[in-house]
Amino acid sequence: MRILKIIGLSLIIISFGACKDPNNKLKEGPRSPGPNGPLSASDFNRDGTVTKAKMDEFITMGPERKVGLVAYFDEFDTDANGILSPKELPLVTPPFAFDGTDADGDGSVSKNEMKTYVKDRLYRQMGLEEFFTLIDTDHNLEITPAEMEAAHKNGQLPHE
Numbered sequence: 001m002r003i004l005k006i007i008g009l010s011l012i013i014i015s016f017g018a019c020k021d022p023n024n025k026l027k028e029g030p031r032s033p034g035p036n037g038p039l040s041a042s043d044f045n046r047d048g049t050v051t052k053a054k055m056d057e058f059i060t061m062g063p064e065r066k067v068g069l070v071a072y073f074d075e076f077d078t079d080a081n082g083i084l085s086p087k088e089l090p091l092v093t094p095p096f097a098f099d100g101t102d103a104d105g106d107g108s109v110s111k112n113e114m115k116t117y118v119k120d121r122l123y124r125q126m127g128l129e130e131f132f133t134l135i136d137t138d139h140n141l142e143i144t145p146a147e148m149e150a151a152h153k154n155g156q157l158p159h160e
Helices: 002-019 052-060 069-076 111-118 128-135 145-153
Strands: none
Touching: 052 128, 069 111, 128 145
16 A cells, blocks of 8 residues: 555656756747648658648647647636646647647646747647648648748748
């Protein structure tokens, strides 16, 4: 019984330690996936073109990619107070979904911090399926380098 209490206490300490974000990932943010954001990340074979199939596969690797970060935030703000607290953040999957969103480094993420974080990145505001459709201007289910460059020029896709 004593061992179970020690294990339980250890898990609580580990959980609270994770909430304090010792690596400061919530503040620092994710590594850049490449010059074209999620289009670079979903170009698995690095041929410069992103097909709808590639994007769909990339979306399945992170549930936040389907809905956008603000909507994903709402799913984990269980008390609907506009803040992802140290109690709520450990429930986020994948655990890195909100990396870079804690602007003040306090270990929690407010909805205002989230909105500031996504404002320059249209693809973080909406689901990637919707973003793909927006960038695929000829609607052939492929985003070419020319369409990526047009998206950069139109302000839809900043260079990472």
